[in-house]
Amino acid sequence: MKNLTVGDVMTTAVLTARPAMPLKEAARVLHDRHISALPVLDEDDRLVGIVSERDVLLAQSAPIPRDAHWWEAPARRDELRRRSGDTVGHVMTTKVVTTVADVPLARAARLMNRHGVKRLPVLDEAGRRLVGVVSRTDLLRAFLRSDDDIRADVRGEVLVHLLWQDPTAVEVEVVDGVVSLTGELGERSTAEAAERLVRRLDGVVDVVSHLTWRIDDGGLARRR
Template sequence: MRNSTVADVMTRRPLTARPAMPLKELARVLTEHGISALPVLDRDDRVVGIVSERDLLSEQAEPSPRRARWWQRRRTRQEIRRSPGGTVGHVMTEDPVTVSPRATLAEAAGRMIEHEVKHLPVVDEHGALVGMVSRGDLVRRFVRSDDEIRADVIDDVLLHVLWIDATQVEVTVTDGIVTLAGTVDLRSTAQIAERLVHRLDGVVDVVSALTYLTDDGGLEGRPPHTPQPAATPTTDRTGITT
């Protein structure tokens, strides 16, 4: 079983912008293709920024020092003057937060929340752009039907990972909540099944009603209690039983 990664949901070969692109051209590209952000590449095709509809609107809006973003405050007036007016390089967010194509969807979502962004350029180990991922891409992955989730529980978790006959465990899914019922051989198997199901895309919660035949809790670091045999009474030479 494999958890979904950014590579599974990202847009491959995304449209890109250059710092010298005029803002009018940027507006046309965003509108015609129905997208809200573009990664910005330098001459060596390295990601140097990201530009969005918000950046474009901010250029037209009345400036407000209190609402300026941290990267805007760091730039001096001289630096801004040196940037060509009316171009992507003038309004883009520099040194954007990026993500690896191998990152999990949860990791990508965490980065978006932490840095308050809606898009992440996806770069490989060499820093080359390989895709773009948006909040919408992540949300769509988690919006899955109950039937799809149930099929993953049975095929991926029970059959392929745990080798459990599907007739041993009853799986029901309602609004993303998975209920497991039935009997398995080991306590550890029941625990592993619950953990693996939790990791499936689209699962909201897991209710486990699994029972087990053998408590192998010792494998989890909690050795089961083993009763010691009772001592056999002995009689010494004086005839006193001890």
């Protein structure tokens, strides 16, 4: 059963910036292209940071404190650097949370939530080159699948290919992503497995199982 990955939904035509790009130019690109951030690449095309609308606005709106000194704590110096520069390299965020193309969408969503970010630069398998960007909007595509597509996966992927069951033995109803399963299968463990596998399908919001079985083999717990 193949779930959608970051590579399936990411944007590959990515606009990027260089550290030497003037802030005004970066602001113009963000505004004209209706995007909220730009990955920043060095001269070897390696990801070195990300500059967002917030970074640009902070630099433009926050005055430099008069009590700023070189011996300030690292976090404080970083803040002052970002508030005093006039290029992307001065204001960009350098600690960038990234991912790779084969990561499942659910894991990417958890990563975004954990770090409080709206987008993730996608690197190649070597972790060096930028191959795309995935945003929260991209992740939502997994939940916008039609009920008909979900129903087809329940029958074809779960019942036939994974469980080797007769799909006509189970009535599958899908309404707004909620899957209802009704019918009789051979074993209790198969019925439990069907419910669990359906829950893992992209776009499934919930599963209501009315499945029964002819043989109570103790279920999945006993098989373990």
